[in-house]
């Protein structure tokens with residue numbers, strides 16, 4: 396609690412502390428299985444693509460007698476196989492995918508597996524044209540599973556794909572992944588359970604269960620995964636560090652308002668994930684220096700909904716998803732996507748809106764340079780009571796100061812330079 400801004404200023408109704416388990420301990424694979432929907436959006440693949448590839452590759456690994464650790468690695472490579480698509484990287488999407496794996500804290504074997512997902516058993520793959528057993532097996536498994544999933548996605552329905560694949564010898568797979576992997580894939584695809592699971596609505600959770608032996612679940616894992624996902628989105632929209640800054644400021648505002656620590660932690664998680672939905676927005680729109688067309692504006696304005704949809708089923712993030720979807724709503728009911736009225740808008744999205752706006756104004760945009768600190772605070776102050784919650788605006792300077800205090804455990808600085816994103820005050 397800072398500068399006399401007491402807990403009494405925030406009522407229980409603001410907090411909507413009616414539900415249990417704001418954040419719950421998770422395993423990394425479990426949370427990544429849900430977040431992988433963002434990579435599908437970026438890759439323009441059908442919903443559940445990465446999770447399906449991961450699940451099928453895991454089923455093949457199981458049939459090949461892989462141990463628990465190897466199978467977890469296969470799942471990670473499957474979930475992350477095209478995670479680099481959204482990230483602009485000189486080395487291409489595989490190198491970018493290896494970087495994403497590193498961000499999520501996986502070891503080098505997962506990165507090597509991702510780098511090998513376009514190699515072929517017959518040596519005609521890329522980038523290295525490696526041959527047979529010289530290719531990391533995780534890459535071969537994911538490549539084989541990917542082939543089957545794309546075949547299925549291209550068919551009229553999973554049922555149709557299943558019967559067509561049954562009649563196929565899967566001969567195409569041998570030169571791609573070798574005879575053993577091809578045989579195990581054939582076996583997996585003859586199993587009704589595999590097919591049912593691959594199109595199960597709850598697939599991400601089931602993939603998470605397959606990675607169960609990853610050690611004890613912890614809240615730290617959730618924070619790390621949210622941080623990593625925020626970094627990936629920042630890389631996609633070319634605004635490094637944005638998500639972490641918004642998360643730190645949101646958390647600090649919550650603390651400065653006297654909200655309970657677990658609540659502030661949850662708001663920080665939401666801060667990392669606010670712009671997840673921007674991963675699917677074309678760079679031509681996010682980078683456009685002139686005014687957006689109506690259609691482009693619609694697409695841009697869909698990002699809170701997409702962000703929320705991508706995380707709402709993740710363990711313990713249902714409430715966080717409800718805050719994320721509302722981070723562009725306004726106190727005066729003129730926000731988006733729902734034009735919520737002020738009594739429908741809980742405190743967390745009001746906090747997130749101010750933190751998001753602060754760093755949006757402090758950053759360069761294609762159509763204007765960054766505002767300095769004073770101008771930013773003045774502009775946000777002008778929106779107090781209409782765009783923003785006046786209590787949050789009031790506490791903002793104290794929260795910024797607390798962030799820069801060297802002894803504070805959240806001293807991340809309040810600089811914001813260069814980048815793109817949503818504009819704050821319109």
Ligand SMILES: [Fe+2]
Pocket residue numbers: 438440444476477541
């Ligand atoms: Fe893919």
Ligand SMILES: [Fe+2]
Pocket residue numbers: 669670698699722723751817
């Ligand atoms: Fe946003």
